[in-house]
Amino acid sequence: MVVRTRALPAGWYPTHRSGVEDSIASWPSLSSPAAESPSAVAAVAPHAGWDFSGRFAAQAVRSLAEADTIAVIGGHLPAFASPLAAREDGFETPLGIIEADAELRDALADAFDERCGGSLGEDEDRDNTVEVQLPLVKLRFPAARLLWLRAPNGPLAVELGAALQVAAASTGRRLVCLGSTDLTHYGPSYGFSPKGRGSAAEDWVRGTNDRRFVEALLALDPAEALRRGETEGSACSSGAAAAALSFALSAGASRAELLGYGTSLEVRRDESFVGYAALAFY
DSSP: OOEEOOOSOTTTSOSSHHHHHHHHHHSOOOOSHHHHSOOBSEEEEOOSOHHHHHHHHHHHHHHBOOOSEEEEEEOOOOTTSOOEEOOOSEEOOTTOOEEBOHHHHHHHHHHHHHHHSOOOEEOOSOOHHHHTTHHHHHHHOTTOEEEEEEOOSSHHHHHHHHHHHHHHHHHTOOEEEEEEOEEOEEBGGGTBOTTOSSHHHHHHIIIIIHHHHHHHHHTTOHHHHHHHHHHSOOEESHHHHHHHHHHHHHTTOOOEEEEEEEEGGGTOOOSSEEEEEEEEEO
């Protein structure tokens, strides 16, 4: 078995099972109905280090319905790149190996080619957007298999989500999908400070820029989410969220819920900060 080993250092997420369990126990209780009766077909989770956004990612993963396979869709790809899929047989986590679903991956490649006349590239990058979610996925779905995918911030993300549903139907898989997307990256560290600094900038990020991207997802409009993420600088890896929503719509979803929202400022005060949200689609 070829296993993709951990690439992120310990500061991103714990190195052992006990650390994963301790982290989750330290986060506020998940009081949303989504945590009590998980039934979402897809969700969106942030992908920063766990100290900053792990509690929101846990909310998203906890909302997902029981499944045979979970597709985790990351990003960090430009708008006109091809979607990528990892080809390893398994993926290392502090809780053990998650086995890849090779049959579903092949079916997805066929469905995507039929829809778009293109192929899925091979993901060989050591990118954080998928890896940081894997311990939460393994804890929530100990026996499930995984698709490791990355989506571009453009129309092919929507096609990828729709092709996922075609592939799931053709293989008989119970599939759920997690899109890995952060919100506004604001401040001098990110070269994005349209509202200056201080409380006015913080209020604008929370109440306007992040809110508009989240509202597009709540309106079940992946194309608008992509547009806002790219033109307004309100999302990192908007394609991952759009792909997850596209899959959800193809699977019959008709409702979205905002499970949680916050920023890195609640953990550490800084001139540069990032927004985080957890959403679920039913």
